[in-house]
Amino acid sequence: MENVELLFLNIAKFIFNWLQSIGLSPLWADFVMLVIKFACIAGIVTVNILILIWLERKVSGFIQQRLGPNRLGPFGIFQTVADAIKLLTKEDIIPSRTDKFIFRTAPIFFIIISLMLYIVIPFGDGMQIVDLNIGVFYFLSVGSLATIAILMAGWGSNNKWSLLGAMRSVAQMITYEIPLAFSLLGIIMIAGSLRMSDIIAAQSNVWFILLQPIAFITYFIAATAELNRGPFDMPEAEQELTAGAYTEYTGMRWALFFLAEYTNLFAVSAIAATMFFGGWQGPFLPSWLWLPIKAYLIMMIFFWIKWTFPRIRMDHLMSFSWKVLIPISLANIILTGCGIHLFRWMGWW
Amino acid sequence: MLTDYATIGLFMLLAVLFPLAALGLAWAVRPKPQDTPGKLTPYECGVDTIGPTWIRFKVNYFLYALVFLAFSIETIFLYPWAVKFNSLGLFAFVEMLIFITILVVGLWYAWKEGALEWY
Numbered sequence: 001m002e003n004v005e006l007l008f009l010n011i012a013k014f015i016f017n018w019l020q021s022i023g024l025s026p027l028w029a030d031f032v033m034l035v036i037k038f039a040c041i042a043g044i045v046t047v048n049i050l051i052l053i054w055l056e057r058k059v060s061g062f063i064q065q066r067l068g069p070n071r072l073g074p075f076g077i078f079q080t081v082a083d084a085i086k087l088l089t090k091e092d093i094i095p096s097r098t099d100k101f102i103f104r105t106a107p108i109f110f111i112i113i114s115l116m117l118y119i120v121i122p123f124g125d126g127m128q129i130v131d132l133n134i135g136v137f138y139f140l141s142v143g144s145l146a147t148i149a150i151l152m153a154g155w156g157s158n159n160k161w162s163l164l165g166a167m168r169s170v171a172q173m174i175t176y177e178i179p180l181a182f183s184l185l186g187i188i189m190i191a192g193s194l195r196m197s198d199i200i201a202a203q204s205n206v207w208f209i210l211l212q213p214i215a216f217i218t219y220f221i222a223a224t225a226e227l228n229r230g231p232f233d234m235p236e237a238e239q240e241l242t243a244g245a246y247t248e249y250t251g252m253r254w255a256l257f258f259l260a261e262y263t264n265l266f267a268v269s270a271i272a273a274t275m276f277f278g279g280w281q282g283p284f285l286p287s288w289l290w291l292p293i294k295a296y297l298i299m300m301i302f303f304w305i306k307w308t309f310p311r312i313r314m315d316h317l318m319s320f321s322w323k324v325l326i327p328i329s330l331a332n333i334i335l336t337g338c339g340i341h342l343f344r345w346m347g348w349w
Numbered sequence: 350m351l352t353d354y355a356t357i358g359l360f361m362l363l364a365v366l367f368p369l370a371a372l373g374l375a376w377a378v379r380p381k382p383q384d385t386p387g388k389l390t391p392y393e394c395g396v397d398t399i400g401p402t403w404i405r406f407k408v409n410y411f412l413y414a415l416v417f418l419a420f421s422i423e424t425i426f427l428y429p430w431a432v433k434f435n436s437l438g439l440f441a442f443v444e445m446l447i448f449i450t451i452l453v454v455g456l457w458y459a460w461k462e463g464a465l466e467w468y
Contacts, residue, residue: 115360
């Protein structure tokens with residue numbers, strides 16, 4: 001049990017010691033370790049998207065009383081692999097009137113941002129690339145950069161659908177960023193730290209979902225909108241805007257956008273698991289299995305909601321955040337503050 | 350030992366390699382037929398595109414951005430306060446309540462003036 005729990009940490013320690021024994025200085029050994037860790041993240045991201053797309057298509061199939069993909073491999077699990085190969089062999093069309101530099105860099109920028117989010121995700125006990133002292137703040141600020149990537153894609157495409165989709169997306173993402181940031185404040189007030197490991201440690205007795213249920217609901221709704229997922233998928237409403245900001249993209253460039261969206265989805269769910277569901281803590285199983293289990297369960301809720309609710313109209317979408325979510329999340333902060341002071345005054349905490 | 354932010358910087362440089370590798374692989378295996386003028390026109394459901402795309406846009410987006418700016422600065426104030434909440438005591442809490450109240454008044458004003466209406 002102990003060995004299983006420490007499996008990856010022991011492998012990392014072994015490689016680090018081996019690198020030093022062949023004469024690398026600690027700094028260079030650290031650098032090589034970072035390259036290995038990056039390769040692991042890239043592997044996790046790639047395998048994750050293959051599973052996630054298959055899972056989403058399967059879940060949506062079952063929700064709509066269909067079978068979903070079922071031809072390639074048992075239960076169709078190789079469907080996304082075949083899709084990836086198909087996208088790889090598609091020709092790359094860059095329309096003549098685009099802003100070529102912005103058009104080409106937008107997908108690269110998007111995927112870099114979503115990979116950067118994985119730095120602060122605690123995949124297990126001590127399994128984090130950097131346990132940053134401002135972890136939560138880093139996650140929010142890097143995550144908000146995705147807005148720029150989508151705006152670049154929409155503007156660079158020189159296409160009306162793209163521009164409309166990008167503009168809607170930017171408006172929606174900046175609007176929902178505020179409740180997203182506010183909803184995590186209550187947790188930080190209780191935990192007293194922005195460091196992911198401290199927040200997980202603060203949940204050793206009780207998960208924050210029980211102390212901050214309102215915060216979880218606002219976080220979940222705001223995250224759905226941040227990810228441009230249904231029912232908040234106005235920016236790429238395929239029935240009216242073809243594919244929003246991604247209309248002009250083909251082949252691998254389009255695939256990078258798709259990859260980045262699912263990468264973000266896993267990151268947001270993993271952070272939700274860390275902030276509200278005790279992170280990697282759990283009985284019996286090793287810590288590096290608990291976080292993916294929790295993150296996948298949260299993602300199942302994302303899928304469930306996406307395939308259950310119809311798309312929401314743009315003006316309703318915007319006024320919902322400004323007139324409902326932001327007042328609720330502000331009230332939650334005040335409520336948390338009053339609660340903490342009341343508990344301290346009563347001497348319960 | 351690498352410091353935290355050096356690690357993040359190096360990780361970002363490595364992250365650049367990931368999409369470049371994917372695009373390079375796609376470049377190696379994809380077909381590269383001759384481009385024709387029709388293929389390179391913007392996709393607008395098969396109709397020739399009319400008028401420029403890069404025009405002045407609706408003012409609504411700008412108003413949202415302004416209100417967003419006020420709130421994102423508030424977020425920056427609230428985060429350090431929330432971290433130190435437990436050691437600051439009741440005085441800081443009341444002070445932050447006043448700060449939030451001022452912002453709520455601002456939100457109410459924007460609401461009243463119709464900046465939050467989408468039309």
